[in-house]
Amino acid sequence: MTEYEHYEAVVVGCGPGGAAAAARLADHGVETLVLERGTEAGSKNVSGGLIYAEESAPYTIDDLFEGFREEAGERPVTDYHIHNIAENSVKTYDLSDLHEDDTDWCDAVLRRKMDSWLERRVHEKTSETGGGVLTNVRVNGLLRDGGEIVGVTCDELDPIKADLIVGADGVNSELARDAGLMDWEEPDEWFQGVKAVVDMEPDVIDDRFDIEPDEGAAHLFSGDLFEDVRGGGFLYTNEDSLSIGTVFHLDSLVEQEAEPHELLDALLTHPLLAQWVRDDYHEREYAAKLVPDSKKVAHEEPYRDRLVLVGDAAGQMQAQGPIIKGMNHAVTAGALAADAFVVTRGNTDSEAVGRRYAQMLEKSGTMDKLRPRRYEISRTLGERDAVTNVVERVLESPVGSVAIGNPIANRLLKRAYNSPFLVSMLPDTKTGYVTLPSIIGEEHGRSIHWENEIEPPTLEERIGDLTYDTDIGNPHIELRDESVEASGAAVHACPVSAEDFGGGCYRSETVATNGSEETLVSLDTQPCIECGTCAVVADTDWEHPRGGKGVEYREG
């Protein structure tokens, strides 16, 4: 084999998972090279996002990065509510108990600011080991020697060998796919998150949310405002902006042929939002990304040879009822992978590190959070349509609604929402996301009549406001099958495409073929925001753009 450059450890991706792995490796004195495809860490990343420091977690981000909260975060969450909505009727529950369960602290973050701060710290630490962070480098595959994974190949660099390869490349991990550990086939294994970052002066935030400058608010929204699409909305306060977004089950988006940007607009224009945002609405950034559902895809053995996967790449993204925990688990997993490498260093069996890492995930209780055993049981119940239908019919009947509507039920429901145990059992059916919240809203809610003055930008304006460095003539996604059956879902589900919108990525076009008319799907990757949706819902050859190319998020 040719002489290649060699590093003890190569970490692919500098999000929270990669940053944690690299920092911990460097702390152990391991020569560590970090490769990040963005022009700066964070320029490709999107979260809601609240980063949790769990009391039970073996590692939290501030353990690994001193000063994280002061320098990389926004506001801590001191106020947490969920709103059950049935048209204009809203019932609000305080969700503090669920939020505070096992929580040491929890801060809102914006990913560009957070990840670029982490990148600088990681570069300082890894430089000391003879490595460092390189941005604008996309890893495009695994380097193999006689079938065994021994390193990575990149668009921008010659192949690199390593004793440990940490795949921290996030959702739609090309490394996980190359290793055969993940596929991108089933929409029901993913959520799609969409979000807008909205300008707001700090004192206006304090005033409208009734908080102090060092406090922050979190609001969740569910019910019938998203029609029948399963999922919900969120609003978090940053230092001088708001993060407002939605997270939906991808299979539900596809089934309902829903337009993600319209669902976001449904939240933005709901009367409830008028108390916080007035006609001064100014959107800084529109963003989207897939989110894995750990209950279904968290890999029990996230390794192969010298490759270990951490974070979203391994499906370690926990939807704990309405609370989304991905960043914190990525941090834990990254640090554990580093520790596993150090304790197995020198072992001739290349999979020793992976096995140890999987054990550590199990022993630390992380795996049970990601794939609760009780969910496996309730899932089979919830997904049996017959059972669901019975529950729905009861709920929708006057008797069911009245039962939920009585005062005792009100108390119980609030408690149920705040029970980490119960929320982790909610089946992924319409019942939990739509039916129940809207009945709660209707029966217990009060009507609101605030006038919402928000005028969200059009999709065209949203795309126009984004920064791109287009890799002209080198599209990163290719459509394999242009038929509507194979790829038509992307026209709706792609967050920057829409039926009858010519400026998006996916379009459906009617073409005349010898006499008869046929509808075909076409793709233009220029406006692509690299969310990963069409990798799952359409028939494509899907890769990330080369290093530094494509969309560049300023907020994330």
Added chain:
Amino acid sequence: MVEGSMRSIVLTKGVPDFSEGAVSFDEDGHLERGKTPTVMNPNDGFAVRAALQTKVRHGGHVSGMSMGPPGYADVLKEAMGSVYTDDSYLLSDRELAASDTWATAITLSAGLEKYQEEVGEIDLVFAGFKSADGETGQTGPQTAWAMDWPIVTHVLALDIDPDERTLRAKRLVEGDRDEIETVEAPLPCFVVTDPEFQPTYRKASHRLTHKRLRAETEERAADHDDHLTTWSQEDLNLDPDYIGLDGSPTIVSSVDPIPKAPSEREATMVDPDEETEMSEVLEEMQPYAAGAGD
């Protein structure tokens, strides 16, 4: 890090900043040098990239060198910011004012000689390709000639073998886009880069070095004066008859106020590969070269 043994010089010059809003002309259409800020010749940027690539790949020391008024220190500082030079040498003297390319070449070669005597043996000299103020691109070749070192022009890509003390370059034949040849030359050697020169860093270690150099240089460039050596005409031991305006056989009659248009002046274009033309120039230059040598 292991310090490499390569020692390179980047020759840069200042040019009036012809960008909108910066440039200033008097009533007669003469460029007002005093009112127009000086910036690094944009084409020297290509030389700078090649020098940087050499430093990143092979380590070692890179010095910036320029001839011009004291204000050119800013140009060298700019070079430090972009090529990450280790230090700067400014050849500056009232007597050197208004030199044409020949007188400049003589002065620069005297600077290089002094550098070799006092600082260290040079392996490579990088020069830019024409300057934005209408100079003809002769300074590089003329300085190489005065040093009696080989020169490779129109370089697109560069590979150096420090052990064999040779370089291998891909170059455009006669600056022609369609014809590319690979040449080898012994060190020390002059390299004139083509604007199409593309540095390549395909090793992670090279990119890490590049990043480290950038961080180090930011600090260094902040107090550039500490890294600047100025040599006067006396330091360089140059005969005033052969330098400055007196030593310049080229007379510039007027400069056209339109920045990009060719200047009206009487200059003799000499093809360095044309033997007869070249030897005439060489004869004319003989006394200057001797003056610089001692």
